[in-house]
Amino acid sequence: xxxxxxxxxxxxxxxxxxxxxxxxxxxxxxxxxxxxxxxxxxxxxxxxxxxxxxxxxxxxxxxxxxxxxxxxxxxxxxxxxxxxxxxxxxxxxxxxxxxxxxxxxxxxxxxxxxxxxxxxxxxxxxxxxxxxxxxxxxxxxxxxxxxxxxxxxxxxxxxxxxxxxxxxxxxxxxxxxxxxxxxxxxxxxxxxxxxxxxxxxxxxxxxxxxxxxxxxxxxxxxxxxxxxxxxxxxxxxxxxxxxxxxxxxxxxxxxxxxxxxxxxxxxxxxxxxxxxxxxxxxxxxxxxxxxxxxxxxxxxxxxxxxxxxxxxxxxxxxxxxxxxxxxxxxxxxxxxxxxxxxxxxxxxxxxxxxxxxxxxxxxxxxxxx
Numbered sequence: 001x002x003x004x005x006x007x008x009x010x011x012x013x014x015x016x017x018x019x020x021x022x023x024x025x026x027x028x029x030x031x032x033x034x035x036x037x038x039x040x041x042x043x044x045x046x047x048x049x050x051x052x053x054x055x056x057x058x059x060x061x062x063x064x065x066x067x068x069x070x071x072x073x074x075x076x077x078x079x080x081x082x083x084x085x086x087x088x089x090x091x092x093x094x095x096x097x098x099x100x101x102x103x104x105x106x107x108x109x110x111x112x113x114x115x116x117x118x119x120x121x122x123x124x125x126x127x128x129x130x131x132x133x134x135x136x137x138x139x140x141x142x143x144x145x146x147x148x149x150x151x152x153x154x155x156x157x158x159x160x161x162x163x164x165x166x167x168x169x170x171x172x173x174x175x176x177x178x179x180x181x182x183x184x185x186x187x188x189x190x191x192x193x194x195x196x197x198x199x200x201x202x203x204x205x206x207x208x209x210x211x212x213x214x215x216x217x218x219x220x221x222x223x224x225x226x227x228x229x230x231x232x233x234x235x236x237x238x239x240x241x242x243x244x245x246x247x248x249x250x251x252x253x254x255x256x257x258x259x260x261x262x263x264x265x266x267x268x269x270x271x272x273x274x275x276x277x278x279x280x281x282x283x284x285x286x287x288x289x290x291x292x293x294x295x296x297x298x299x300x301x302x303x304x305x306x307x308x309x310x311x312x313x314x315x316x317x318x319x320x321x322x323x324x325x326x327x328x329x330x331x332x333x334x335x336x337x338x339x340x341x342x343x344x345x346x347x348x349x350x351x352x353x354x355x356x357x358x359x360x361x362x363x364x365x366x367x368x369x
Contacts, residue, residue, distance in 0.1 A: 008327025012094025059097025088330025165217025
């Protein structure tokens with residue numbers, strides 16, 4: 001059994017993160033990894049008053065915090081920088097300013113230390129989280145649901161993903177954030193809505209379930225936040241304000257609609273996965289920030305029993321943006337000798353499944369993911 005000491009760097013959005021992990025591999029195969037440290041500097045206080053991430057402010061904060069974040073990760077792991085065997089950095093997709101900060105910093109470290117560097121697709125980090133958290137074997141089905149992305153993927157290897165479907169407009173995390181802003185709950189919206197929804201009535205407001213009748217695995221979330229805005233406007237026109245109970249009920253209804261969409265589309269994705277791999281024990285995982293929502297996790301757990309598949313929900317710290325998943329994904333690529341070029345650059349748009357047809361509404365600049 002061989003091992004690697006890996007330092008991961010993540011700066012694709014509004015979290016500056018660094019992590020040291022030890023990866024064990026044998027005969028060219030990734031076996032397991034141990035997280036020695038995982039440091040995340042949250043920029044929530046910077047962006048909260050704007051109700052969302054301001055790219056310029058995020059990039060500046062990454063530049064200011066990266067060295068301190070890495071130093072703290074090394075201290076917590078009781079590891080010297082020169083003893084790191086491999087560096088792994090998120091090089092896309094994401095906000096270009098933050099990506100450039102991380103990639104530039106990582107390249108400078110590797111040049112000075114003469115160490116290898118692997119550029120990691122941020123989505124691959126999330127999609128490979130079950131490999132880090134549960135040593136899950138390929139193939140498996142993964143739902144990556146976050147503030148910037150939402151896709152069903154079959155993972156057959158560290159660079160081999162098949163997209164079954166995804167959002168055609170907003171990501172679910174974005175819908176959570178914008179809904180929270182409409183309701184005056186602040187940023188980030190996911191935890192705020194989940195907290196308010198706990199005491200609310202999920203049936204108080206009848207919200208749309210976009211694309212739920214379609215047989216594919218594609219999703220749409222923009223209509224949900226529009227429906228919430230319409231309900232808020234109706235309440236304001238009626239009484240000039242909305243009560244705390246109405247806020248809780250709106251949050252509960254919104255979250256319930258989200259759950260129903262994910263349950264319906266997961267059932268369809270599982271059916272495709274089982275037809276493609278009928279002879280294996282089927283594993284389904286969820287990752288990304290939205291995976292930290294307990295109601296979504298519980299609903300998927302219930303259908304896992306009904307549909308006979310093993311559900312993996314990594315702990316919340318691995319679901320949200322962090323550098324441990326980037327370090328782990330980079331180590332898999334390194335072990336398989338899938339090296340990054342010396343000309344590694346930041347890629348704000350970088351689809352995981354390069355062969356998949358573009359999603360509807362992907363824009364003139366090309367597919368983000």
